[in-house]
Amino acid sequence: MKIFLADTEATLRLGITLGESLTPGSVILLEGDLGAGKTTLVQGIGKGLGITELLSVPLLH
C-alpha cells in the first residue's frame, strides 16, 4: 500500500490515526532513508497513544 503524505502535518496525522488504533503488544517497524519522516510519524503515533512527552527514535543497526 502506498500513501502520499503532502507535508509534515499529514505525516503527523497518519501517526495519530495509527497510534489511536494500536492495541497492547503492537509492534511497528519503520524503514526509510535519512529524513524520510520516521521520527515525525512516531511523534504522531505517540500523540495518538496519549503520550505527551517528546519522543525520539533510537538508531538500530
Ligand SMILES: Nc1ncnc2c1ncn2[C@@H]1O[C@H](COP(=O)(O)OP(=O)(O)OP(=O)(O)O)[C@@H](O)[C@H]1O
Ligand atoms: N510528508 C512530509 N512531507 C514533507 N516533509 C515532511 C513530511 N513528513 C515529515 N517531513 C519533514 O521532513 C523532515 C525529516 O523528518 P524526520 O526527522 O521525521 O525524518 P527521519 O526519517 O526521522 O530522519 P532521520 O533518518 O534523520 O532520523 C522534517 O523536517 C519533517 O518535518
Ligand SMILES: [Mg+2]
Ligand atoms: Mg529520525
